[in-house]
Amino acid sequence: MDLGLHGRTAMVAAATSGIGLAIARRLAREGATVAICGRDPDRLRDAVRELKELAHGAAHGTTLDVTDHTAVSAWVDEIATAHGGPHVVVANAGSPPEGGADRFGLADYRAALDLHLLSAVALTRAALPRMRAAGYGRIIFNTSLAARQPIPGLALSNTVRPAIVGYAKSLVHELAEAGERAVTVNVLAPGMTRTPALQAWADRLDGGLAGLSADIPLGRPAEPDEIAAAAAYLASSLAASTTGVVLPVDGGASRSLL
Template identity: 50%
Template sequence: MDLGLNGKVALVAGGSAGIGLAIARDLVREGAAVSIAGRDPGRLAKARDEIRAELGAEVGTRALDVRDTAATRAWVDDVAAEHGAVHIAVANAGGPPAGPTGAFGADDYRAALELGMIAHIAFVQAALPHLRRAGWGRILLVTSETIREIIPKFALSGIVRPGLIGYAKTLVHELGPGDVTVNVLAPGYTATDALLADLTGDAEAETARVAAEAGIPLGRVARPEEVAAVGTFLLSARASFVTGTVQVVDGGRSLGM
């Protein structure tokens, strides 16, 4: 299936590993020019080399913290200057620490808000003028299933992330007619480095245990590429009438309507 992404220019924040890297790979396969950003230069170089070896293509890299608004804006503008346009913005960042509400102080809540909501919005605001200028754009906010269903042990995530739904839906109406869409991708338990780092023993057995404890009907956690496939579709020309949505990818765990 041709997703209509050949020649598009894409920015993927948090693109050095996990779901972000899997989305970047998909975009490269579809013929897009891709730049990935992340905090760790070593992980960025490893991701770049993996894509080069696997797909025979080059991706741009930029070491930055997405909470640094000026650095993020400079990345966006530099990529636009290099390629002549920006069409796709994937806002993605790590999540706040796990724990109940009482485990955190006011500064922890502020930090979670900065990472889980404000950094995403600032990145999108930096990219929007370029998307409007190009006359075609896709914005994807990568968050968590906690944006739709509260999981008490992930209190910070469930408190700060839902604001992105309000932002996305409001932005859709502000954008109005045209071909710029805004969607939210909400993964459930996924075999990313963050999840695997907390496990001991056989990874397959341990992730199956996590899935059972979480009540995932499919009996396993997601692979990053499975979540990325949904995100890449939302970024495609095929999804031209899909905007303002929250797409949960959780293996059927959520019971909400």
Template identity: 40%
Template sequence: MTELTGLRAIVTGGASGIGLATAELLARRGAAVAVLDLAPGGLPSPLLGFRADVADDASVRAAVDTAVLALDGLDILVNNAGIGATGTVEENPDDQWRQVLDINVLGVVRTTRAALPHLRRSAHPAIVNTCSIAATAGLPGRALYSASKGAVQALTLAMAADHVAEGIRVTCVNPGTVATPWVTRLLDRSPDAAAELAALQARQPHGRLVGAQEVAAAIAYLASPLAGSTTGVALPVDGGMAGLRVRPAQG
């Protein structure tokens, strides 16, 4: 599949997990891809790496401008950078709330704001935000993370409405629990990693964790000109978690 040939893409948080899987897939499908990350070293060819801190506006603007210069333009922005958090509404201190919202929500704002002047010069401009099933499903112990991702989904819809007349499509993906380094660290901190993994798998109707490559495939579709009439949507990639209510297996 080479539907992205000739297009130029930026992927934030693209050095690992969903971001890296997305950057590699976009490149395989023909795009020139720049990764913006806190630690962009060691990226596989042909990915270009640029250091950026999405919590710092000057860092973001400089990295986007440098990446666009290297790519000779910009057609696709994937806002993937983010951090996780666990805890109920009373368990996370104010400083952690500010940090997570600053990175997960304002990080999207900063990168998009820096990218829009370049996207307006594209014939096929698209923005895809990495959101989460946590935006729409009440998950225990995820109050702060869910609040940040709920904001990302609402922001996606507002951005789509603001820029549809310019031809800039804005969408998001809502992954379920994905097999990423963050989930691995979460399991490592659990007193019973095997039981925690089984619980995470069981709450997704298809009975397993989502693969990063599966989320990347959804992002690649939404970013592609093939999705030219798709904007203002959130695409679940969650094994049916958002909509299915399956009966438990009979023992």
């Protein structure tokens, strides 16, 4: 199936491991020129080397922290100048610390908002004018199941992930009012996914990974490439009528009716 991504430029934030890297791999396999960023230069170098093999050299890496919003804007300008677009942007960041609501102070909540919500807003604001000019845009926010329902022991995530959905939904209608119908905005809401971060969390809990999987109807965490496949669809030309969606990829773990 041709997803219409050949010749497109895709930017995936925080993509040196886990779901971010899986999304970058999938987009590279679909023929997109893929640009990623990350804080660790060594991990970034390794990820870019892999992506170049998948995309026949059409991959680019930039060392930056997504909470540096000036650097994020400069990253978009750099990629647009070198490769065109961007046509696809995946806003992504690492998970906030675990813990209940009373564990954290105001500084912790501010840091979580900066890492997840404001980094996504900064990337979107920098990329959106380029997408309008290109006549093609796919904005994808990678969040978590916490965007749909609270997860015990993850108060920071429960607070900031739904805020991203509010921003995405607002953006959908503002784009429509402005006649910008070539740009779609969607939210990925992965559940438990077999990443190093999940394994580290499971190792600290009684019951381990099996215990975490007990409430998942499919009985297992998702694989990162399963999340990436959903992202590739949302990035594709086939998804031109899919916007404003919060798409769970969680093995049925979400109990929400809507």
